[in-house]
Amino acid sequence: MTPDGPALACRELVVRYGRAAPALDGLSLSIGRGQVHGLLGPNGAGKSTLIKAALGLCRPRSGEVSLLGEPAGRAEARRQVGYLPEHLQLPGHLSGRAALDHCAMLHGLDPRPLAARALALLERLGLAKHAHRAIRGYSKGMRQRLGVAQAVLHEPELLILDEPTDGIDPIGRELVGELIDEEARRGATVIVSSHLLTEVQDRCATVSIIDRGRLVGHGTVQELAGAVPTVARYALELDRAPSTEDRAAFAPLAALVWDGRRAAATVPEPAAIRALALAVWARGYELRALVLAGPNLADVYRTLVGGGDGA
Numbered sequence: 001m002t003p004d005g006p007a008l009a010c011r012e013l014v015v016r017y018g019r020a021a022p023a024l025d026g027l028s029l030s031i032g033r034g035q036v037h038g039l040l041g042p043n044g045a046g047k048s049t050l051i052k053a054a055l056g057l058c059r060p061r062s063g064e065v066s067l068l069g070e071p072a073g074r075a076e077a078r079r080q081v082g083y084l085p086e087h088l089q090l091p092g093h094l095s096g097r098a099a100l101d102h103c104a105m106l107h108g109l110d111p112r113p114l115a116a117r118a119l120a121l122l123e124r125l126g127l128a129k130h131a132h133r134a135i136r137g138y139s140k141g142m143r144q145r146l147g148v149a150q151a152v153l154h155e156p157e158l159l160i161l162d163e164p165t166d167g168i169d170p171i172g173r174e175l176v177g178e179l180i181d182e183e184a185r186r187g188a189t190v191i192v193s194s195h196l197l198t199e200v201q202d203r204c205a206t207v208s209i210i211d212r213g214r215l216v217g218h219g220t221v222q223e224l225a226g227a228v229p230t231v232a233r234y235a236l237e238l239d240r241a242p243s244t245e246d247r248a249a250f251a252p253l254a255a256l257v258w259d260g261r262r263a264a265a266t267v268p269e270p271a272a273i274r275a276l277a278l279a280v281w282a283r284g285y286e287l288r289a290l291v292l293a294g295p296n297l298a299d300v301y302r303t304l305v306g307g308g309d310g311a
Contacts, residue, residue: 007191008030012064013065015061025212026214029208031189031206033158037205038203039207041209042305053065055083080156081158082150082152082153084161085147088143090147091135093134096132099135100118100149121152125146144172145172159180161190163194163195164192177199197298198297206219209224216305225299233266233293234265236263237262237288242283249279254266261288273290
């Protein structure tokens with residue numbers, strides 16, 4: 001493997017299923033190593049197809065794709081990958097603990113040296129007390145957490161997680177997020193394909209947005225927000241809740257959602273917030289706080305993708 005190459009890269013990649021429109025339509029993308037990277041796009045945008053092409057699970061019509069500096073599908077690279085597919089299927093008769101041994105053997109590894117790590121992962125993900133139950137009795141969220149455990153079991157160089165928190169409750173999501181952070185601190189590259197924009201914004205250093213098989217955005221959230229014309233969002237707080245009459249006076253200046261004395265304000269341009277502040281003072285209120293709260297990843301996503309059916 002090439003140690004200096006990107007974790008995942010493709011150039012002019014085209015993947016087509018039958019006579020349908022291309023799932024990937026000339027996609028070019030490079031994801032560097034040692035970061036947590038978010039992969040976003042509407043349902044059917046091509047995110048899962050990109051992952052399958054990188055792992056050698058589907059054959060492109062044209063273009064190039066590499067994984068850890070090796071051409072897609074090379075066993076040398078795939079040994080260094082931990083993968084959670086969108087729909088993981090593990091034998092239902094196995095216990096959670098036995099399933100991790102099974103996955104270790106599929107990687108060509110002796111499960112015995114990994115026994116302590118397997119138990120630690122089950123504990124970390126809240127599955128220790130269910131370790132010897134058959135998977136067929138697991139809830140969807142429990143199966144998903146077990147899927148994350150099998151992906152990180154062998155301490156891979158690259159983690160590819162397709163919807164890792166799908167079906168997981170808030171506490172489970174927090175546990176998975178902490179484990180992703182820990183893997184990144186270990187030095188692994190983590191690629192997360194997700195529908196949850198807030199989780200991606202909070203956790204990912206960089207983001208790629210795919211729509212209709214093409215790359216429409218790539219970079220940090222700050223870089224994307226700076227390059228995309230969008231609204232400015234502010235959080236403001238007054239010394240007291242405004243009257244109905246005063247709210248009506250403020251309304252033409254900004255789109256305001258009030259919660260007592262606090263409001264979320266959306267203005268067409270940052271300069272417009274000055275007029276709102278002056279109106280607040282003119283009506284005898286003290287402006288206790290005014291904080292720029294956006295644009296955020298959701299704003300960027302809506303601008304780049306528009307009316308897609310999901311992230």
